[in-house]
Amino acid sequence: MIRTAILAAALVFALSPALATDADDIVRTVNAYNDMMNKADFQDAAAYYTASPAIIDEFSPHFWSGASAFTQWGADYDTFAKAHAMSEPSTLLAKPLHVRVQDDRGYAEFPATFRFKHKGKPYHENGVLTFALRKTGGAWKIAGWAWMLE
Secondary structure: OHHHHHHHHHHHHHHHHHHOOHHHHHHHHHHHHHHHHHOOOHHHHHOOEEEEEEEEOOOOOOEEEOOOHHHHHHHHHHHHHHHOOEEEEEEEEOOOOEEEEEOOEEEEEEEEEEEEEEOOEEEEEEEEEEEEEEEEOOEEEEEEEEEEEO
């Protein structure tokens, strides 16, 4: 009996990486994307998107969609940041509030702190980053995201 329990526990431990859920994969995808953004590695960050994503953010024009959404959002952010003397942006994601999966679609909400320097002084905004994802070719890709201030 004890031997069976030990073998069962060993089997579960050995297979635990293989038992990762889609929800875990979504969290890893969002965190990996965020890591690329924090490194200003926009080429690798772009690889986390579907072919035609949508982005909603607090600065004008507030909504970007289509094949060039990420690139255009980035250009518009740069313009906004320069106009408001913002530099050194980074985002800290907390443990997700919700992660939901249905078939090849996913949804995740992350409390987030957007940190930057404003006129050289540290500043931050607290909010929530909400992601919609789609599983494509076995990998989760970001179909869209929205930023909301607290």
